[in-house]
Each structure stands twice: as structure tokens, then as C-alpha cells.
Amino acid sequence: MSKLCRFFSHPVRLAATLVLTVGLGVAAVGLPGFAGMALAQQAGEVPGQSLGKTSDADFWRAVREGEQFTVSIPDKKAGVMIQSEGENWRNARNGPVTNFGGWIIVGMLVVLALFFGLRGRIRIDSGFSGKLMLRFSSVERIAHWLTAGSFMVLGLTGLNIMYGRYLFGRSGEATGDFSALHQFFAFTAYYGKLVHSYIAFAFMLGVVMIFVLWVKDNLPRGIDLKWLAVAGGLFSRGVHPPAKKFNAGQKFIFWVVVLGGASLGLSGLSLMFPFTFGLFAPTFGMLNLFGFDLPATLTVIEEMQLSQLWHAVMAVMMIAIIISHIYIGSLGMEGAWDAMGSGMVDENWAREHHGLWVAEVTGEAPPPDDDGDGGSKVAAEGAKPQTA
Numbered sequence: 001m002s003k004l005c006r007f008f009s010h011p012v013r014l015a016a017t018l019v020l021t022v023g024l025g026v027a028a029v030g031l032p033g034f035a036g037m038a039l040a041q042q043a044g045e046v047p048g049q050s051l052g053k054t055s056d057a058d059f060w061r062a063v064r065e066g067e068q069f070t071v072s073i074p075d076k077k078a079g080v081m082i083q084s085e086g087e088n089w090r091n092a093r094n095g096p097v098t099n100f101g102g103w104i105i106v107g108m109l110v111v112l113a114l115f116f117g118l119r120g121r122i123r124i125d126s127g128f129s130g131k132l133m134l135r136f137s138s139v140e141r142i143a144h145w146l147t148a149g150s151f152m153v154l155g156l157t158g159l160n161i162m163y164g165r166y167l168f169g170r171s172g173e174a175t176g177d178f179s180a181l182h183q184f185f186a187f188t189a190y191y192g193k194l195v196h197s198y199i200a201f202a203f204m205l206g207v208v209m210i211f212v213l214w215v216k217d218n219l220p221r222g223i224d225l226k227w228l229a230v231a232g233g234l235f236s237r238g239v240h241p242p243a244k245k246f247n248a249g250q251k252f253i254f255w256v257v258v259l260g261g262a263s264l265g266l267s268g269l270s271l272m273f274p275f276t277f278g279l280f281a282p283t284f285g286m287l288n289l290f291g292f293d294l295p296a297t298l299t300v301i302e303e304m305q306l307s308q309l310w311h312a313v314m315a316v317m318m319i320a321i322i323i324s325h326i327y328i329g330s331l332g333m334e335g336a337w338d339a340m341g342s343g344m345v346d347e348n349w350a351r352e353h354h355g356l357w358v359a360e361v362t363g364e365a366p367p368p369d370d371d372g373d374g375g376s377k378v379a380a381e382g383a384k385p386q387t388a
């Protein structure tokens with residue numbers, strides 16, 4: 001028997017040799033496979049087929065970046081697991097929009113207080129004549145007060161949504177006593193939001209009425225430049241630039257109410273009926289035609305976030321501007337309130353602030369400041385001066 005036969009004749013030695021041989025064979029065949037898998041993992045692939053080929057890192061990165069995945073439930077929005085724009089929206093809403101919005105409103109109150117301190121109440125320079133003229137019909141006044149009343153309710157309830165929790169909602173946080181003010185905020189926030197949603201329709205109706213009734217008197221005209229050149233005489237006594245039914249300042253208010261109101265209404269409706277229609281993607285698409293580079297494809301959630309920010313910014317701007325209107329229509333100018341109260345104004349007030357309009361409704365020759373078109377020469381019967 002050869003030496004080799006003798007070596008393998010021992011069972012243990014034979015078994016050890018077999019194990020060693022098989023092991024080396026497996027290693028020879030398997031190692032390149034393992035190496036390949038390791039390389040594949042480095043390239044971002046997961047070994048095997050059951051879990052798909054995307055690595056966890058890639059998968060979670062896509063989740064973090066807000067990728068829209070497929071879900072089998074009807075609400076496809078659930079396919080976005082993390083929406084980072086939501087955090088940006090929240091920061092913008094609770095940061096600059098809230099802060100600057102507050103300062104704009106407070107700033108307007110300060111400016112008006114200073115103006116009142118320096119200029120005082122704008123008086124009728126020639127005094128009351130005792131003769132009254134019809135300035136606004138009852139339909140016009142109904143349209144005005146429908147818009148004004150609903151706007152004030154919307155403004156207050158809207159400001160409560162934005163600032164209420166800072167003013168009232170935090171009372172008791174330190175002491176743990178959530179009484180009075182905190183409860184007040186909980187009540188007003190809940191019912192205020194309901195009121196806000198319903199009263200919005202009254203406001204939209206009012207804006208449409210105002211637009212139909214007054215648009216023809218609010219188209220820009222050359223004469224407005226004369227009014228603007230002397231700032232309407234607001235800063236100097238005895239200065240009365242020519243104006244028809246509405247002067248340039250009032251035209252500004254009119255267009256703020258009509259365009260701002262339409263914009264507030266549309267963005268409000270998109271918030272009221274979430275995810276049903278988007279305003280921003282089509283608007284951005286149009287703006288891009290003029291050289292802008294705005295995202296023309298937006299998810300429904302992004303549409304909601306932009307609607308909310310736009311609604312808040314527009315509301316704050318409008319509130320600040322309307323505060324100045326309320327001031328000039330009440331405390332700031334003698335004789336103005338009556339125009340929207342009884343509808344009758346003093347003739348001297350009308351001559352000083354709307355001289356061309358007086359000429360139109362009375363049929364008098366227009367003052368020399370007319371801008372040339374002569375205006376409507378048809379005198380409205382009810383507008384003729386009457387003795388008070």
C-alpha cells in the first residue's frame with residue numbers, strides 16, 4: 001500500500017481532507033460572488049430580490065425629499081411621507097408674515113395718530129352751508145355697509161386666528177391656570193373661524209355690488225394727476241384739487257377693495273375647499289411667459305400653503321389700508337361720514353372735495369379745472385341741493 005493509501009485509510013484524516021476540499025471549492029466559487037455583492041451594495045443596491053434594489057439610504061433620502069410614492073388608498077397625498085415645504089410654510093407664517101403684518105397695522109395706526117396730531121380734523125373751509133345734496137343712494141349705502149361690515153368681522157376674526165394665541169392663548173401657560181383669557185381665546189378661535197367662513201360670502205357679494213355700482217366712476221383719468229400733485233390737499237388747508245364723484249385717493253381705495261377683495265376671496269375659497277383647485281401653478285405659468293422663473297408645477301399641498309400665505313399677506317395689507325379709509329371717512333374729515341350715514345352731504349363739503357361732481361349733478365357749468373370731457377351733464381334730480 002502506498003503512503004497515500006495509508007494516509008487516507010484513517011477515517012478522521014479522510015473526513016478532514018474532504019471538508020477542506022469542499023470548503024476550498026466553495027470559497028473559490030463563492031468569493032467572487034460575495035465580492036460582487038459587496039460592490040453592488042457600495043453602488044447603492046441591496047443583494048437579493050425580495051426587498052427591491054434600492055438601498056435604505058436611497059429610499060429614506062427620497063422620503064426626506066418629499067417624493068410622491070404610490071399608495072393604494074384613495075387619498076394619494078398620503079404617498080408623500082415628509083413634505084419639507086410644510087416646515088418652510090410654517091416658519092414663514094409664524095415668522096415674517098406674522099411679525100411684519102403686525103408692524104404694518106401698528107405702523108398705520110401710529111402714522112394716522114401723527115397725522116391727526118399735526119393736521120387735526122380736516123374741516124370744511126367755507127363752513128357748513130346748511131344745504132344738503134344726495135351723495136349716495138340707499139343701494140350704494142347698502143353695498144358699502146355690506147362690504148364694510150363683513151370686512152370688519154372678517155378682519156377681527158382673521159386677526160384672532162393669526163394673533164389671538166399670542167394675545168390670549170398663552171395666558172396661564174406659566175402658572176398652569178388656563179382660565180378666563182385662555183378660555184376666551186378657545187371660544188373666539190372656534191366660533192370666530194366659523195363666522196369667518198360664512199361672512200366671507202357676504203363680503204364677496206358686497207365687493208361685486210361695489211364694483212358694478214362704482215366702476216365707471218373709478219376709472220383713472222387725467223384729472224387724478226392734478227389731485228395727486230397736491231396730495232389731495234390733505235396736508236394743506238384751503239387746497240381743493242378738482243375731483244368728480246371719486247378723487248384719486250378714493251379710486252385707490254376702490255381698486256384695493258375690488259382687486260384685493262377678489263384675491264382674498266379666491267385664496268379664501270381655495271382654503272375653504274382644500275385641494276379642490278390650485279391658483280398658483282396657473283398664475284406662475286402665466287408669469288413665466290413674461291420672463292419669470294417660477295415653479296409652474298405644484299403639488300396640491302404646496303398650493304394650499306401658498307394660498308394661506310397669500311391670503312394672510314393680502315389681508316394684512318388691506319386691513320392697514322382700510323384703517324386709513326375708516327379714519328378719513330369718520331374722525332379725519334368733517335362732513336364725510338354723512339355721505340355713508342344718511343347719504344346726504346353738505347353742499348360746501350361737496351364743492352370743496354368733489355367740485356366737478358357737483359357741477360355734473362346740478363347741471364352748473366363745470367369749474368375751469370375740468371379735464372375736458374365735460375362729464376355727465378345729466379343732473380340727478382335727487383342730487384340737487386336741498387335746504388337742510
Ligand code: HEM
Binds near residue numbers: 135251326340
Ligand atoms: C367704520 C368703517 C367705515 C367708514 C366710517 C366708512 C366711511 C366711508 C365714507 C364716508 C365713504 C364715502 C366717501 C365720500 O363720500 O366720498 C366711503 C366710501 C367707500 N368705502 Fe368706506 N367706510 C368704512 C369701512 C369701509 C370698509 C371696511 C370698506 C371695504 C373693505 C370700505 C370701502 C369703501 C369704498 C370702496 C368706498 C368708495 C371709495 C371711497 O370713497 O374711498 N369702507 N366709506
